[in-house]
Amino acid sequence: MFLQSHQNNLTAIFVAATDTTTVTLTWALALLVNNPLVLKKAQQELENYVGRDRKVEESDMNNLVYLQAIIKETMRLYPAAALSVPHESTEDCIVGGHTVPKGTRLFVNIWKIHHDPQIWTDPFEFRPERFLTTKKEINVKGQHFELIPFGSGRRICPGISFAFEAMQLILASLIHGFEFQNPSNEQIDMTESPGLTSQKATPLELLVAPRLLPHVYGVLA
Template identity: 80%
Template sequence: MKKTAKDIDIVIDLLLEEHKKKMTKSQVVDSNDQVITALLFRAKELKEDLHGFNTTDIVKGTCLAIFAAATDTTTVTLTWALSLLVNNPLILTKAQQELENRVGRNTKVEESDLKDLVYLQAIIKEAMRLYPAAPLLVPHESTEECIVGGYTIPKGTRLLVNIWKIQHDPQIWTDLFEFQPERFLTSKKEIDVKGQQFELLPFGSGRRMCLGMSFGLEAVQFILASIIHGLELQNMSNDHTDMTESPGLTNHKATPLELLVAPRLLPHLYAVCLARPLPPLHLQHPLVCLSSTTASLPQAI
């Protein structure tokens, strides 16, 4: 973990140095470099108002949060959710039926529709429970000596919370390794992901919980809804998609997700209207290919 942190720090340092070299006081922020350049300009303007904090550290931390935490965890969550759905076609069909009832096949999904998609929300909660994008929360430190579960925790101890273990605790969850979104519509209906119920903590809890929770949750809901509403999905073979997890700070799927997809909505709802129907597409990684395959992509995605 320490070596990975150093490697990431070096990469971001190089990225910032590259942008600093291109910056002049009269330079207009280019759209391709807008985020990093704007951060550097703003940090320079606020240098005297940062209460002693190092401006470089603030910019580096912000870049890491934007480029690593937001994109990586969102992609991981969507990959697991899609894998679970194609392995459970009855649940996928039920989710698509909810979309047809709430949205219809004559229009694409809008952000305003998300609040009505309660089964989709349950699917995402269950995917986050089974396969949390970050199995270990950000490190915490004990401010004083305490006893937890019979163990003495000295003051100043670095603490890592294992939410994967919490979310697979047999004392809390029944059929804990089964994909059952319905649990969040019945026995676990009151549980959300906002850090107030400690049984489910995909974004952490307290003052150090994920700052991008609202954005990340809405992004996952919107993208997943758009994909399953706009595309028919199935495995490449009759075998189930392999659900092996890989070791790391982020809980990536060990093997690529391979799917056959085909459009399921009216042609005018897609980014490109075609003169003939699309054949099924072979996607090595749907989250990457879907974002670059405009011929088969609903405009909402």
């Protein structure tokens, strides 16, 4: 019984982290293709620290500060879950001047916080640079309540470490190894679909081409 419980917990962590990771990476690629100057800047950072003769490695992540800013900005604009998991008050309390009776179930509107104009300048604009300047000290670990894509406190998403590390490495590998282009001359549709996770309403379809030498992909010339 004890072993089964641990297996269920591990399965929940893995599934939750992989689902939200996929959603966030889809948004990130769509944003980058819609903002080619940002994409080129991220690729230049990769060339500076990685070069073109090898693949990106986990040890490179600390140097890729612009890439980290892109991921933070993506999660701000399109948090994988617009609402937090429900929290229930165990006793009567007052929060922000509002009386909250015992047994009240509360959902935090993460999407609203991430788009609050009192917190974020131009909240609907994709500007990764904000996390290198005015919002440089903000991270996604639940310590800064203006950016809580994984939640906060004791109920923070248990897959946060796996998800954030995976997103960095996967996105870095994708934009380092490939060029992406929208097959249409129009901007990619960024409409969100309703659901437990904030997925794109339409599939992301891109033209992909290699940007490195064949041997980097393990292909013999």
